[in-house]
Amino acid sequence: xxxxxxxxxxxxxxxxxxxxxxxxxxxxxxxxxxxxxxxxxxxxxxxxxxxxxxxxxxxxxxxxxxxxxxxxxxxxxxxxxxxxxxxxxxxxxxxxxxxxxxxxxxxxxxxxxxxxxxxxxxxxxxxxxxxxxxxxxxxxxxxxxxxxxxxxxxxxxxxxxxxxxxxxxxxxxxxxxxxxxxxxxxxxxxxxxxxxxxxxxxxxxxxxxxxxxxxxxxxxxxxxxxxxxxxxxxxxx
Amino acid sequence: xxxxxxxxxxxxxxxxxxxxxxxxxxxxxxxxxxxxxxxxxxxxxxxxxxxxxxxxxxxxxxxxxxxxxxxxxxxxxxxxxxxxxxxxxxxxxxxxxxxxxxxxxxxxxxxxxxxxxxxxxxxxxxxxxxxxxxxxxxxxxxxxxxxxxxxxxxxxxxxxxxxxxxxxxxxxxxxxxxxxxxxxxxxxxxxxxxxxxxxxxxxxxxxxxxxxxxxxxxxxxxxxxxxxxxxxxxxxxxxxxxxxxxxxxxxxx
Numbered sequence: 001x002x003x004x005x006x007x008x009x010x011x012x013x014x015x016x017x018x019x020x021x022x023x024x025x026x027x028x029x030x031x032x033x034x035x036x037x038x039x040x041x042x043x044x045x046x047x048x049x050x051x052x053x054x055x056x057x058x059x060x061x062x063x064x065x066x067x068x069x070x071x072x073x074x075x076x077x078x079x080x081x082x083x084x085x086x087x088x089x090x091x092x093x094x095x096x097x098x099x100x101x102x103x104x105x106x107x108x109x110x111x112x113x114x115x116x117x118x119x120x121x122x123x124x125x126x127x128x129x130x131x132x133x134x135x136x137x138x139x140x141x142x143x144x145x146x147x148x149x150x151x152x153x154x155x156x157x158x159x160x161x162x163x164x165x166x167x168x169x170x171x172x173x174x175x176x177x178x179x180x181x182x183x184x185x186x187x188x189x190x191x192x193x194x195x196x197x198x199x200x201x202x203x204x205x206x207x208x209x210x211x212x213x214x215x216x217x218x219x220x221x222x223x224x225x226x227x228x229x230x231x232x233x234x235x236x237x
Numbered sequence: 238x239x240x241x242x243x244x245x246x247x248x249x250x251x252x253x254x255x256x257x258x259x260x261x262x263x264x265x266x267x268x269x270x271x272x273x274x275x276x277x278x279x280x281x282x283x284x285x286x287x288x289x290x291x292x293x294x295x296x297x298x299x300x301x302x303x304x305x306x307x308x309x310x311x312x313x314x315x316x317x318x319x320x321x322x323x324x325x326x327x328x329x330x331x332x333x334x335x336x337x338x339x340x341x342x343x344x345x346x347x348x349x350x351x352x353x354x355x356x357x358x359x360x361x362x363x364x365x366x367x368x369x370x371x372x373x374x375x376x377x378x379x380x381x382x383x384x385x386x387x388x389x390x391x392x393x394x395x396x397x398x399x400x401x402x403x404x405x406x407x408x409x410x411x412x413x414x415x416x417x418x419x420x421x422x423x424x425x426x427x428x429x430x431x432x433x434x435x436x437x438x439x440x441x442x443x444x445x446x447x448x449x450x451x452x453x454x455x456x457x458x459x460x461x462x463x464x465x466x467x468x469x470x471x472x473x474x475x476x477x478x479x480x481x482x483x484x485x486x487x488x489x490x
Contacts, residue, residue: 033239041240051240057478058247063435064452065252065467071466073253080249110250113243164338171341174437178453188343192442195347208351211344222339 009190016170016187017217019101023108024165028158030109031116038117039124045099052121056116067178070107074098099180107175109174112165119164123157160228170214187214258465261330281469284455284462293451296364300447302435304371305426308379311372313422314410316380320387321396332382337373342438345370350443357419364445371433378428386421420484427481431474438439 019123026108029227073080075098098105173188180189187210194207239320281387284290319326337345349370352381353360399409415422437449448470455463 030239030243034243037239038368053479053482054247056482057475060431060435060474060478061471063255063437064449065435065471067252068456068464068467069250069471072257073250079253079256102425110247162424172439173341173343174449177437177441178456188341188438191343191347195350195442208347211347215344217338218341219339222335 019168020166023105025170027112027116027165031113034117035120054109055117059115064178066177070096148186156228156231160225163225167218269427280461281465297448301430303368304433305429334376346439346442375432377431379425382421382425386418424481424484427477431477
């Protein structure tokens with residue numbers, strides 16, 4: 001157990017967790033922005049259904065096909081890479097690689113953003129119109145309303161969604177595996193290495209220990225999510 | 238504005254993938270002039286003819302159907318009983334159905350292999366040993382679907398009525414409960430199918446040749462075909478999820 005969180009494995013965990021947190025924070029901000037934009041545009045009929053419907057699809061996507069899609073778009077020979085090059089944005093020249101940290105973040109956002117949108121839309125629905133009217137009748141600006149009324153009410157939902165996103169990214173495996181052709185430093189990919197190479201390395205135990213640590217970490221995240229979502233529901237009655 | 242940017246971000250990878258799979262021109266040579274040349278679905282057709290593709294595709298479909306069937310056979314009667322008998326049982330089921338969120342697939346398979354390699358090696362060796370694992374992985378989705386269906390019913394009255402007419406528990410489940418929650422059952426089945434068709438982690442660690450594994454191997458050998466099949470997989474899961482969404486709405490109203 002101890003060996004699994006020291007030395008090279010510590011850097012694996014750090015890399016995995018950093019990736020999860022960064023992609024979760026970006027997913028949180030963008031996903032919430034999408035949800036708010038949806039609320040604003042609620043007169044456009046059908047828009048909401050399309051976005052929420054596609055979010056459900058995209059949030060479940062992940063896996064190998066998603067990695068393929070991004071390789072085709074942002075890989076060395078990708079279409080988007082080429083197009084951006086046409087307007088003098090040289091991604092590859094800047095050192096961007098789809099299998100590197102920011103590349104994986106970019107791919108993970110594909111399922112993180114819609115997941116956040118799905119979590120936040122019900123919470124935004126829970127904001128009553130009367131609260132906005134109440135705040136306005138007391139002389140609050142729209143900004144003050146969001147800052148002092150809406151945001152505090154939404155905080156548990158936002159935080160809960162954030163933890164869910166972290167856990168989601170932390171457990172993801174297939175996408176990163178396909179992006180990097182198996183050479184990734186992510187913890188899950190490391191576990192695979194130990195389990196399949198057991199006859200050579202004789203360190204299967206290490207694989208089990210890594211897996212145990214993963215469970216411990218996600219257990220804490222999900223527990224936090226449960227507590228926060230219970231709090232988020234309090235205002236919805 | 239935000240919506241537009243996100244929309245482009247959602248769209249670009251899909252378009253790139255489609256182009257890569259179905260147009261026989263390398264990106265470097267691509268220009269406005271030949272944007273519409275040499276589109277073909279040959280990569281897909283050629284891949285469909287490959288024996289490796291056929292065997293892994295067949296396995297994936299079999300696994301998907303087996304998983305959906307086992308899920309329903311286990312879940313529907315159990316959850317119906319829980320709804321009738323006690324709130325506590327319901328909560329325990331609900332809690333355990335969220336376990337796959339806590340235990341990442343990679344950890345699940347590690348534990349599974351560790352537990353059964355010595356005691357029940359058939360589960361590791363046979364590809365259908367994946368089925369119980371897939372039932373567990375799909376549980377958060379399938380449970381939710383069935384739960385919504387059952388919660389919308391007046392189950393107690395239905396069961397009492399059926400039993401007062403002399404039906405056994407088996408007949409009650411099959412002829413009374415199942416028809417009443419058929420929308421939820423279809424939803425759960427669709428979601429289970431989607432999960433199994435896309436699952437990579439578990440199959441790859443137990444070295445079973447399912448469709449996603451085929452994709453990952455074919456990536457180097459036959460990238461166009463692999464990307465084409467990947468696109469088809471995305472399309473299928475989109476249809477499944479979309480139809481389960483629609484059915485979910487039928488349940489709620």
